[in-house]
Amino acid sequence: MIILGIDPGLASTGFGLIRCDGPSPVLLRCGSIRTPAHDAIPDRLMQIHEDMNKIIDQARPDLVVLENVFSLVRYPRAGILLGSVIGALYLTVRQRGLPVHEISPKEVKNALVGFGNAGKKQIKNAVQSMLKTGELPSFHAADALAVALTAYYRKDQRRAV
Numbered sequence: 662m663i664i665l666g667i668d669p670g671l672a673s674t675g676f677g678l679i680r681c682d683g684p685s686p687v688l689l690r691c692g693s694i695r696t697p698a699h700d701a702i703p704d705r706l707m708q709i710h711e712d713m714n715k716i717i718d719q720a721r722p723d724l725v726v727l728e729n730v731f732s733l734v735r736y737p738r739a740g741i742l743l744g745s746v747i748g749a750l751y752l753t754v755r756q757r758g759l760p761v762h763e764i765s766p767k768e769v770k771n772a773l774v775g776f777g778n779a780g781k782k783q784i785k786n787a788v789q790s791m792l793k794t795g796e797l798p799s800f801h802a803a804d805a806l807a808v809a810l811t812a813y814y815r816k817d818q819r820r821a822v
Contacts, residue, residue: 665722666809669746675801688792691802706749725754726812729763772811
């Protein structure tokens with residue numbers, strides 16, 4: 662089974678792919694889809710859509726998992742833009758007929774670090790340790806891999822019950 666984890670963002674959408682058919686998950690690929698700030702919002706959303714389609718074509722994941730949205734009251738525009746990115750990602754994934762799930766940031770932090778308020782550096786270190794890998798290209802890629810790993814462990818827990 663291949664799980665594609667996604668950390669949505671307009672400027673940078675992180676992605677991480679893990680293979681889960683052995684005794685422990687294995688890193689396949691990770692990175693970020695970056696969009697230029699000077700481009701119009703519809704063009705940036707289209708770029709995320711097109712780039713994610715390429716990633717899905719190459720990796721052929723069995724499951725896609727998104728980190729779900731949270732928004733600070735002080736920054737309503739940021740929440741609206743993030744919702745637009747998530748909408749574009751949902752459409753991309755569902756057009757491909759793939760199952761898609763959401764996982765909250767708190768669940769990811771609890772699953773990987775055991776602390777719901779863990780910082781980005783703690784998450785990145787946990788991901789590197791679990792996947793036995795060196796430096797990851799960005800915090801966005803690390804977050805996406807953390808989402809994929811959380812889905813993997815969630816699946817394992819359900820199977821064990």
